Amino acid sequence: MSTEDFTARARIREAAIKLFTERGMEKTSILDIAKEAGVSGGLIRHHFGSKDGLREACDAYVFDELVKFKEEVLAKGAANPGFVPTFDARQLLYRRYLGRAMIDGSEAAAAQFVEIVDETERYFREQGIDLPDPRGVAAALAAMTGGLMILQDHVARALGEEPGTNEAMLRMSAAAGHLFMNPLATTEVLEKAREALAAYQRKE
Amino acid sequence: MSTEDFTARARIREAAIKLFTERGMEKTSILDIAKEAGVSGGLIRHHFGSKDGLREACDAYVFDELVKFKEEVLAKGAANPGFVPTFDARQLLYRRYLGRAMIDGSEAAAAQFVEIVDETERYFREQGIDLPDPRGVAAALAAMTGGLMILQDHVARALGEEPGTNEAMLRMSAAAGHLFMNPLATTEVLEKAREALAAYQRKE
DNA sequence: TAGTCGACTACACGTACGTATAGGACCGTC
DNA sequence: GACGGTCCTATACGTACGTGTAGTCGACTA
Numbered sequence: 001m002s003t004e005d006f007t008a009r010a011r012i013r014e015a016a017i018k019l020f021t022e023r024g025m026e027k028t029s030i031l032d033i034a035k036e037a038g039v040s041g042g043l044i045r046h047h048f049g050s051k052d053g054l055r056e057a058c059d060a061y062v063f064d065e066l067v068k069f070k071e072e073v074l075a076k077g078a079a080n081p082g083f084v085p086t087f088d089a090r091q092l093l094y095r096r097y098l099g100r101a102m103i104d105g106s107e108a109a110a111a112q113f114v115e116i117v118d119e120t121e122r123y124f125r126e127q128g129i130d131l132p133d134p135r136g137v138a139a140a141l142a143a144m145t146g147g148l149m150i151l152q153d154h155v156a157r158a159l160g161e162e163p164g165t166n167e168a169m170l171r172m173s174a175a176a177g178h179l180f181m182n183p184l185a186t187t188e189v190l191e192k193a194r195e196a197l198a199a200y201q202r203k204e
Numbered sequence: 205m206s207t208e209d210f211t212a213r214a215r216i217r218e219a220a221i222k223l224f225t226e227r228g229m230e231k232t233s234i235l236d237i238a239k240e241a242g243v244s245g246g247l248i249r250h251h252f253g254s255k256d257g258l259r260e261a262c263d264a265y266v267f268d269e270l271v272k273f274k275e276e277v278l279a280k281g282a283a284n285p286g287f288v289p290t291f292d293a294r295q296l297l298y299r300r301y302l303g304r305a306m307i308d309g310s311e312a313a314a315a316q317f318v319e320i321v322d323e324t325e326r327y328f329r330e331q332g333i334d335l336p337d338p339r340g341v342a343a344a345l346a347a348m349t350g351g352l353m354i355l356q357d358h359v360a361r362a363l364g365e366e367p368g369t370n371e372a373m374l375r376m377s378a379a380a381g382h383l384f385m386n387p388l389a390t391t392e393v394l395e396k397a398r399e400a401l402a403a404y405q406r407k408e
Numbered sequence: 409t410a411g412t413c414g415a416c417t418a419c420a421c422g423t424a425c426g427t428a429t430a431g432g433a434c435c436g437t438c
Numbered sequence: 439g440a441c442g443g444t445c446c447t448a449t450a451c452g453t454a455c456g457t458g459t460a461g462t463c464g465a466c467t468a
């Protein structure tokens with residue numbers, strides 16, 4: 001968050017990011033945002049031109065902030081390939097926004113997805129990680145972490161936790177981390193699945 | 205798909221499932237569905253009462269079909285815990301519908317999510333799979349596979365494949381399967397992440 | 409052959425929402 | 439101290455969409 005962020009313009013942006021994330025584009029009206037930000041609907045138009053203009057502004061802002069986060073982490077010397085869980089509330093919000101924007105059909109978000117995949121693939125290469133289809137794995141990974149962001153409230157409810165709380169996110173992140181660190185189950189079932197997959201591929 | 209599925213009622217349902225899945229609830233109008241099904245808008249009201257009634261009918265139908273699929277697989281003797289990829293186009297569509305419905309705020313879909321988590325957790329127990337937080341892992345797993353379904357078009361585009369094609373789904377499934385079968389990366393980075401996580405937990 | 413019922417269409421209604429316009433308050437500049 | 443620009447509100451307009459109503463057509467039944 002940059003300085004001087006209590007202008008009406010910033011309040012509108014923050015409100016929009018919040019509501020777009022929670023409800024999605026379509027279910028959020030300009031008046032909803034105006035109410036949340038404590039301004040009139042007309043002011044949103046004044047500052048952002050249209051609802052789509054507001055969306056684009058939110059996209060640009062969020063993606064820019066995410067880049068800043070990434071550079072911050074990089075400056076600390078920790079290589080974060082993107083699938084390692086974070087606990088900063090703001091970054092969490094922005095990542096969730098990104099996921100939601102992908103679903104809502106934002107072109108900027110779609111481009112962002114590709115960029116994440118690029119970056120993850122590059123990371124695999126740099127780290128010398130050997131994979132049968134590095135780009136495929138990178139893309140699947142991006143979709144999976146996206147799913148965690150998008151469906152976090154469902155996860156929380158399934159765990160009997162209050163959605164949005166630290167406890168819920170912590171448990172989810174730990175579980176996701178475990179899944180990435182350890183192969184799932186003994187080989188038996190997965191071997192069977194692998195066989196089915198191979199059979200299907202041969203048949204195609 | 206049951207018999208006699210070319211009635212207008214069935215066509216409406218199929219069209220609704222298709223469009224709800226592709227565009228989501230809000231972006232799909234009743235007239236869109238009517239056009240896709242080749243009927244008048246009024247007929248939808250006649251059969252389903254309201255848009256929400258139609259949604260509930262679609263939910264019920266899809267979830268029922270998914271149960272049938274599951275039983276079919278079970279009858280073949282293959283224990284499918286839900287995260288093993290499938291290639292049946294219809295099942296794929298329904299799984300994607302489920303993901304979309306979760307996002308669109310369907311209560312039935314939310315219940316379905318919990319049920320999937322229950323089932324996966326039970327599966328872990330039955331298979332004697334030892335996990336630090338079985339339910340947490342089950343929930344994370346459900347969210348991840350949900351992400352794969354929901355964001356499959358983004359994955360396809362990132363891979364340079366045409367969204368919805370067999371090639372795209374095959375590559376994605378193979379990559380996801382690989383991720384579940386193998387620990388990601390050497391221990392170095394993940395160990396660092398684990399430490400960060402532990403530090404955070406201690407701080408809380 | 410008259411009557412009933414379900415399938416289906418056409419069309420009118422209400423409303424929510426994005427957009428457009430007009431105008432007021434405040435602030436700096438010459 | 440008049441002027442221009444920016445921030446902001448109030449209100450009106452157009453429209454898309456969900457819903458409600460009236461009515462046609464065909465099939466089945468007595």
